[in-house]
Amino acid sequence: MRRTNQGFSLIELLVVLTILGALAAGGTVFIRIANRAKDKSMTQRRLNAIATSLEEVKKALGYYPPTYTADLKSPDGEGKPGEKVGVPNETNIGIETVYISFKLGGVTPDLQGLGDNAIQNTDDDHVLELVGQLRVTDMYEYVDTWGNPFVYFSNRDYNDVSRVESYVLADGITTVKVPIKISGKEGGPLEPRRFQLFSMGPDGAPGGGDDIGWAMDN
Ligand SMILES: [Ca+2]
Numbered sequence: 001m002r003r004t005n006q007g008f009s010l011i012e013l014l015v016v017l018t019i020l021g022a023l024a025a026g027g028t029v030f031i032r033i034a035n036r037a038k039d040k041s042m043t044q045r046r047l048n049a050i051a052t053s054l055e056e057v058k059k060a061l062g063y064y065p066p067t068y069t070a071d072l073k074s075p076d077g078e079g080k081p082g083e084k085v086g087v088p089n090e091t092n093i094g095i096e097t098v099y100i101s102f103k104l105g106g107v108t109p110d111l112q113g114l115g116d117n118a119i120q121n122t123d124d125d126h127v128l129e130l131v132g133q134l135r136v137t138d139m140y141e142y143v144d145t146w147g148n149p150f151v152y153f154s155n156r157d158y159n160d161v162s163r164v165e166s167y168v169l170a171d172g173i174t175t176v177k178v179p180i181k182i183s184g185k186e187g188g189p190l191e192p193r194r195f196q197l198f199s200m201g202p203d204g205a206p207g208g209g210d211d212i213g214w215a216m217d218n
């Protein structure tokens with residue numbers, strides 16, 4: 001009897017282990033799907049917060065930020081602080097200009113609760129000269145939950161359909177070429193009188209069907 005019980009216990013153990021293994025595998029897949037959804041949702045909310053602040057900048061400065069940092073004008077319309085700040089390395093330019101324009105306009109996007117890594121400097125560049133409200137030396141950019149910079153184009157460049165900008169990814173090495181988009185099919189809504197602002201998505205490349213665009217009600 002004792003031996004029979006032992007054998008039965010072994011089979012039971014195997015069954016239990018098999019079930020636990022299946023549950024663990026299913027759980028891992030579930031967690032992966034849940035994390036992916038969370039990453040996308042947080043990226044979307046970061047984009048929306050930045051888009052809201054871009055509207056505030058328009059009120060403060062009178063314009064949506066240009067694509068090039070050097071084209072930034074002072075809040076009073078006098079002088080071009082962007083020329084002093086400079087464009088040291090020609091990468092991440094659009095979204096860096098957004099960051100600096102927020103400083104110039106005294107605007108802070110509400111990124112609370114959206115992760116503590118939304119501001120990075122993936123291309124490791126620095127301003128040439130501190131200007132007024134710009135009390136930082138790094139040329140920061142806003143990034144998505146995969147650590148890659150958001151892409152920004154001013155609507156004033158929409159007619160330049162051959163325009164391509166370089167963006168440095170989270171690893172600080174990989175540089176991707178990002179063309180200006182002339183349709184809203186990828187990268188969310190194309191706003192003719194506003195701007196392009198989007199995440200390249202989990203694949204860290206423009207297009208591919210996973211880009212995430214900003215969205216606002218107004
Ligand atoms: Ca930078």
Ligand SMILES: [Ca+2]
Pocket residue numbers: 199200201202203204205206207208209210211
């Ligand atoms: Ca993509």
